[in-house]
Amino acid sequence: MVKKFRVKCPSCGTVLNVPAGSACTKCGSGLNFDAPGMIEIYRMGNFVGSAVGYGIYVNDQPMGHIGDRESVFIPVPYGTYKLHFTCGMNRKCNDPVFEVTPEDNHVCVKVHIKMGVFTNKLVAERVSPDTMPKVGE
Numbered sequence: 428m429v430k431k432f433r434v435k436c437p438s439c440g441t442v443l444n445v446p447a448g449s450a451c452t453k454c455g456s457g458l459n460f461d462a463p464g465m466i467e468i469y470r471m472g473n474f475v476g477s478a479v480g481y482g483i484y485v486n487d488q489p490m491g492h493i494g495d496r497e498s499v500f501i502p503v504p505y506g507t508y509k510l511h512f513t514c515g516m517n518r519k520c521n522d523p524v525f526e527v528t529p530e531d532n533h534v535c536v537k538v539h540i541k542m543g544v545f546t547n548k549l550v551a552e553r554v555s556p557d558t559m560p561k562v563g564e
């Protein structure tokens with residue numbers, strides 16, 4: 428399986444999931460895969476709402492969806508990032524914030540739904556890279 432990256436087209440704003448080196452499938456513009464940082468997100472398997480893709484938001488910008496047991500790789504510049512996830516109409520999330528720096532440029536996050544008495548909540552937690560599933564290069 429070819430590793431794909433979740434990038435936003437700088438020209439038309441379309442969010443794409445494509446192998447490195449691809450052009451925008453909508454407008455043909457070049458895409459930037461060379462950002463020095465990486466946010467890697469893995470969605471843990473869950474019976475609740477498993478057919479629904481979770482919405483991904485990075486600093487309040489929509490970055491597409493993530494399916495059950497899917498990995499998403501988002502190249503990013505150094506900076507501070509807030510992650511937010513939604514599941515259908517459910518927007519309850521712990522909204523983790525972290526820094527991407529030259530010393531710590533690969534942030535790995537696992538997301539799952541935590542069942543609650545009244546509402547379910549999306550919980551995203553930073554984890555060690557060696558706990559993430561391997562995705563082909």
Ligand SMILES: [Zn+2]
Pocket residue numbers: 436437438439440441451452453454455456
């Ligand atoms: Zn485009």
